[in-house]
Amino acid sequence: MKEEILIAGFGGQGVLSMGKILAYAGLMDNLEVTWMPSYGPEQRGGTANVTVILSDTAISSPVLDTFDTVVALNQQSLDKFENKVKAGGTLIYDPSGIHHLPTRTDISVVPVDAMQASIELKNSKTYNMILLGALLKLRPIVGTDAVLRGLKKTLPERHHHLLPLNEQALLKGMSLV
Amino acid sequence: MTREEIIRPENKVYARPELLTDNVTHYCPGCSHGVVHKIIAELLAEMNVADKTIGIAPVGCAVFAYNYIDVDWIEAAHGRAPAVATAASRLNPDSLVFTYQGDGDLSAIGTAETIHACNRGENIAIIFINNAIYGMTGGQMAPTTLLGMKTATTPYGRTAELNGYPLAITNLLAQLDGTCYVTRQAVHTAAAVRKTKAAIKKAFQNSMAKKGTSVIEIVSTCNSGWKMTPAQSNDWMAEHMFEKYPLGDLKNE
Amino acid sequence: MEEEVRLMKGNEAIAHAAIRYGADGYFGYPITPQSEVLETLAELRPWETTGMVVLQAESEVAAINMVYGGASTGKAVMTSSSSPGVSLKQEGISYLAASELPALIVNVMRGGPGLGTIQPSQADYFQATKGGGHGDYHLIILSPATVQEMTDFVALGFDLAFKYRTPAMILADGIVGQMMEKVVLPPQRPRRTEEELRAQCPWAACGKGDRKNRNVVTSLEMDSTKMEQNNLRFQETYRLIEENEVRCQEYYTDDAEYLIVAFGTVARICLKAIEEAREKGIKVGLLRPITLWPFPKKNIGKLSKQVKGILTVELNAGQMVEDVQLAAECRVPVHHFGRMGGMIPNPTEILEALVTKLSIAQ
Numbered sequence: 019m020k021e022e023i024l025i026a027g028f029g030g031q032g033v034l035s036m037g038k039i040l041a042y043a044g045l046m047d048n049l050e051v052t053w054m055p056s057y058g059p060e061q062r063g064g065t066a067n068v069t070v071i072l073s074d075t076a077i078s079s080p081v082l083d084t085f086d087t088v089v090a091l092n093q094q095s096l097d098k099f100e101n102k103v104k105a106g107g108t109l110i111y112d113p114s115g116i117h118h119l120p121t122r123t124d125i126s127v128v129p130v131d132a133m134q135a136s137i138e139l140k141n142s143k144t145y146n147m148i149l150l151g152a153l154l155k156l157r158p159i160v161g162t163d164a165v166l167r168g169l170k171k172t173l174p175e176r177h178h179h180l181l182p183l184n185e186q187a188l189l190k191g192m193s194l195v
Numbered sequence: 196m197t198r199e200e201i202i203r204p205e206n207k208v209y210a211r212p213e214l215l216t217d218n219v220t221h222y223c224p225g226c227s228h229g230v231v232h233k234i235i236a237e238l239l240a241e242m243n244v245a246d247k248t249i250g251i252a253p254v255g256c257a258v259f260a261y262n263y264i265d266v267d268w269i270e271a272a273h274g275r276a277p278a279v280a281t282a283a284s285r286l287n288p289d290s291l292v293f294t295y296q297g298d299g300d301l302s303a304i305g306t307a308e309t310i311h312a313c314n315r316g317e318n319i320a321i322i323f324i325n326n327a328i329y330g331m332t333g334g335q336m337a338p339t340t341l342l343g344m345k346t347a348t349t350p351y352g353r354t355a356e357l358n359g360y361p362l363a364i365t366n367l368l369a370q371l372d373g374t375c376y377v378t379r380q381a382v383h384t385a386a387a388v389r390k391t392k393a394a395i396k397k398a399f400q401n402s403m404a405k406k407g408t409s410v411i412e413i414v415s416t417c418n419s420g421w422k423m424t425p426a427q428s429n430d431w432m433a434e435h436m437f438e439k440y441p442l443g444d445l446k447n448e
Numbered sequence: 449m450e451e452e453v454r455l456m457k458g459n460e461a462i463a464h465a466a467i468r469y470g471a472d473g474y475f476g477y478p479i480t481p482q483s484e485v486l487e488t489l490a491e492l493r494p495w496e497t498t499g500m501v502v503l504q505a506e507s508e509v510a511a512i513n514m515v516y517g518g519a520s521t522g523k524a525v526m527t528s529s530s531s532p533g534v535s536l537k538q539e540g541i542s543y544l545a546a547s548e549l550p551a552l553i554v555n556v557m558r559g560g561p562g563l564g565t566i567q568p569s570q571a572d573y574f575q576a577t578k579g580g581g582h583g584d585y586h587l588i589i590l591s592p593a594t595v596q597e598m599t600d601f602v603a604l605g606f607d608l609a610f611k612y613r614t615p616a617m618i619l620a621d622g623i624v625g626q627m628m629e630k631v632v633l634p635p636q637r638p639r640r641t642e643e644e645l646r647a648q649c650p651w652a653a654c655g656k657g658d659r660k661n662r663n664v665v666t667s668l669e670m671d672s673t674k675m676e677q678n679n680l681r682f683q684e685t686y687r688l689i690e691e692n693e694v695r696c697q698e699y700y701t702d703d704a705e706y707l708i709v710a711f712g713t714v715a716r717i718c719l720k721a722i723e724e725a726r727e728k729g730i731k732v733g734l735l736r737p738i739t740l741w742p743f744p745k746k747n748i749g750k751l752s753k754q755v756k757g758i759l760t761v762e763l764n765a766g767q768m769v770e771d772v773q774l775a776a777e778c779r780v781p782v783h784h785f786g787r788m789g790g791m792i793p794n795p796t797e798i799l800e801a802l803v804t805k806l807s808i809a810q
Contacts, residue, residue, distance in 0.1 A: 038628070045455045045630055053455070053628035079720035080627050080713065083794035247655040249521065252666075261664045267653035269520040270666030271513065272543050278510040279517030283653075285501045286473050286523045290655045308513070311506035 019049075019074045021159045022082050026067035026099055027091025027112075032146030036089075037068035039150060042168030043160040044072040054080040065094060072159050087157055089149060096120060108156055110149065128156060130194050136187075144187035151191020162188055212236035214245055218262045225425025227415035228257055228324060230382040234392045235295075235322070236264050242399060248291045249283050251276040255297035256330040274305025277312030280319045284402075291402055293320040298337040299329050302364040309364070316373030316407035320398035323365065323410060325440065326417040334420035338362040341439055346420070361439055365412040369445035375407035377446040381414045381437075383429040406448075414440045449636035458598040458624040461631050462528060462554055463488035465602035466500070470637040471552075472523035473501040475514035477533060480566040481622040482556035485528040498639055508533040512540030512553075519549035520665040522645045522652030524606050528554035530622070531572050532563060534580075541615060542581030545682070546667035548651075550609035552602065553587070554618045556625035557763075559790040567790020568622030570712060573767035576619045577741040584679060586686050588616040588693065589740040591711040595629035597738075603634065608693060610648070612685050619740060621763060623713040623792065695738035696747050700726065704733030706806055707751050709772050710761040711737050714793075718761050721798035730808055740768070745775040752776035757806035761798055762786045781806070 023040070027033045037053050044051040054069040069085075071077050087108045090096040096111050097118070103109050105124045114133040132148040139148075154162065166185055170178065200206075214236040222228045239245045248266040252258055254273035261268030271279040276294035284292040301309050301323050312319065328346055329335040335348040341361050343352040353361075369377040376398060380391040391413060398409035414436050416428035423431060449468060456464070462485050466474060476486045486504060494500035501518075505511035511527045518525035529537060534555045544551050557572050559565035576589050588608050590601045598620060605616040645652065646659075653663040669675040699719060701707070710718045715736035725732045735751060737744050752758065757780050760769040769784035776782050785801035787793045793801075803810065 041628060042455055045453070051455065051628075051630055054623065055626055077629075077716075078723065079717040079795055080623065080629075081717050081792050081794060082720075083796050246657055249653055249655055251517070258668060261666065265662050267655055267662050268664045268666070269517060269653050270547075270664070270668055271516070272539055275509070275513035275516070275540070278505065278513035279520070281503070281510075282473060282475060282501075282514035282517035282523075282525065283521050285503065286518045286525070287521050287654055307506055308510050311510065 019072075019159070021072045021087065021157060022085045023070045023072075023087045023089070024067060024082075024085045024099060024102065025070070025089040025091075026065070026095035029066040031066075031091050032143070033066045033091065034068050036146035036150055037070045039147075039165060039168060040070050040072070040160070042172055043164040046164040046167045046171075047160050049074055049160070050077050052077050052080040067095065087153065089153060091149075093117060110153060110156070112149070126156075128152070128195055130191065132191065132194075135190050135194060139183070139187060139190060141183060144183060144190075147184050147187035148191035148194070151188040152195045154188070155192040155195050212240060214240050214265045216263055216265050220263065221259055222256065223419045225416070225418045225428065226256070227326065227382050227413065230388060231322065231324065231391070231413055232260065232263050234388065234395055238392065238396050238399060239264070239266060242396070244291045244399070244403070247289060248293070249287065251280045251283065251292065251294040253294070253296040253300040254331075255300050257295050257297060257324065258331065260295050274300050274303070275308055276300065277305065277308040277317070277319070277321065281312050281315070281317045284317055284319050291399060292318070293322060293399070293402070295322045296324070297330070298323070298325045298327065298339040302338045302362050306364070309368070310371070313368045313408045313410065314371045314373045316375070318402050318405045319408060320395070320402050321408065321410045322395065322398075323412045324415045325412055326415040326420070327361075327436065328417045328420040330417045330420050334417075338364070339440070341435060363440060365410060365445060368410050373408050374410060374446060375401050375448045376409040378410070378444045379412040379414060379440055379442050381432070381442055383416070383432060412440070414442065451635045452633045454631055454633055455628055456595065456631055457484055457626055457628050458592070458595045458620060459484035459556065459626070460488045461595050461599040461633075462602060462618070463492065464633050465599040466526060467492060467494040467498060468634050468636050469603045469606055470498060470524070470639040471500055471526060471606065472639060473503075473518045473525040475503050475505050475511040475518070475525065475527050477505050477508045477511050477529065479508075479530045479533045481558055481568075481625050482528050482530045482554065484625075485554065498636070500639070508536040509540065512537035515551050515553070516540055516544055516547070516549065519544060519551045520547070520652065521654040522649030524550070524610070524640070526552035526554065528556065530556050530558045531560050531569065534572065534575070538575075538581035541587065542583055542585065543667050544615045545581075545585035545587065546583060547665050548613040548682075549615065549665070550606070550613055551615040552605045552609060552618070553615060554620065556620045556622055558622050559788065565790040566622070568713070568763060568792060569788070569790060570621050570714065570763035571765070571767070571788065572619065573740065573762070573764060576617055577743070577771070585682060586689070586741050588612070588614065588689060588742075590616065590618050591738055591740050592618060592620050592624055593712055593715050593736065595624065595627060595631045598624060599631050599633060612689055614685060614689070619712075621712045621714070627713070690742040693739060694742045694744050694746070696744035697736045697738060698747070699734040699736070701733035701735065701751060703731055704751070704754065705756050706730065706732040706802065706808065707735060707755045707758045708732060708761060708802065709735045709737070709748065709758060709768065711740060711768065714761055714763060717793065717795055718798055721795040721802065724795060724799055725802065728810065730803070730810070732802060737768075743771050743775070745771075748772055748775035749777065752779045756780060758782045759802050759805055760784050761793065761801070763792065764788060
């Protein structure tokens, strides 16, 4: 098993941390993982993307030109990465703020209105967990329990009361696709 | 009187400090460095700290300080002695660490290291020889060179327009929260030598007591660079240098 | 601390590895993309556990001179920086080499010249392997390709530095510094005691103690005949290092008709390109130098008798290619493919360059 994933969007949308949670989940399931960010001075706003690779064998290149799955969270990322999805792969995007829809037909294109869902959950910070839920429903590379174990391990103790909310967001995301 | 009669122990009034090595000095006759070296050698023995002393030698005339005082030494790159001393002290907190630096080393190329070591309050003693000239490289202008003073690179005398003003860096160091003792002394008379010795002793004590950084500026002569006799140099220093660099404590906490 | 499996960035791994090695001190100055080393150390507060000293210096110049000061007293000390900062450290590195002091320097390379870019690069290969500062000297240069190697090379770097009394450098690219991977952290090693240090480093200027003679750490020698002897001694050390410490890794070289030579993360990108090439029937292998100095001349020389052509892939305008050409002794064409300014080639580009530059018929 090997899954090559790209998550791209605005800085501040939780792009890097969504990748991190996924990578931690991979670690919990004893997979080999790499998490390779585009790094820069932009902490909020600007563009951010991260490549996450999960594999049951050693990972060679952390730098890729095509991906099994792309999660695009703004128009720029969608425009830039639609063509980078391997034939037969998956493209997830958030339709809010998207004017030009993806056109490819050789991949499965899945809109996930995570913005609206996070408003329903009354917490905008659940945004990336909703997307992660949708991703894991479509590509079940790690179990939700691995995600939650990873979160528990990485979140400071004082934030552990947020774990149920995160689980809720994950399930919400799964229900959207 | 025979030679044997003269060197009878009961007639002994002065001895070479045991920590001064037998190496032939490279300092010019009349230079202030020799006096300050002797004071340090005496103090390290009197305070019984030679075995845990680490001296940091500069670049400049005192680059060979390590040849003369029988303790462990580290020869630093030009201006970096306070950074070298910072690590030596922090990694060896039971040691007595001091730097020995000239005006070019401490107040030109090493200004940043000097200010920041003092500002962090490193438990070190900084011994600063200010003779207002670069002796080692042949008498060029130092930051502390007085206005009007002729040097190899100010052959018509230092002007503020061309070279800026003499830098009284010790005054600046006294303003920093990390320094506990900042003083300016000289070694041109017996009385001045005694005062300087007391000042350096206090600096070493402060370091051992971890009170912060002590800075001992010693306003000095460079008779070769100044192109004077040693006696003339001492007079010239008292007449001109002390006006810009007045002697006394700037800070004593 | 026991052995532990963690997910972390290469830069963070350096910090964890330094503490677990039992390093005595770290002195650094923030610069992207390596600031996480100092940040992680500050967060872990090793001065409360192992007694390791961690200090943010006022500049890279001060930091390397703090390393010089600490190393002079026999301590296991290190610094880290990125390209422009490492340029500032060169004088201090030359002093370390000339004073025969062990120390570890980490360069997480970014694009240059000048202020350049914060994006990854390998453009400091010349600076690292050919000297960098003034005078005749070499550093032992370790090139990590994984976060695990970022961890492991801290211990290896320190061990080699103390074995040969010469500074070692981890020359990483920004990718492996910023990338997170699974890493096995070694168990905590105790810091050396004062007695162990004095036994291991009889040359250290750490206060005379019970020693009869004083120790002086200096690189100055006014007598030319003695200075030449010093230089000959350094060169003898470098000869021993070249003889004993070459490290490299080969992949798919057994039947290779073509060879790619690449170091650091780029070697991993090349590996993916090679896997794609082999699917197309192109028999290409990879040699990854782990030590960039000493350089794996013999391994490359041997392979140059087997293959039809060699391509180096580097994040620079062609630096290591010169060493590969020397090692291949004109037996086969040696070409270079590089990206610069923070650009990273992808596997497809590398495969195209391989086919084009080595004129491989498909």
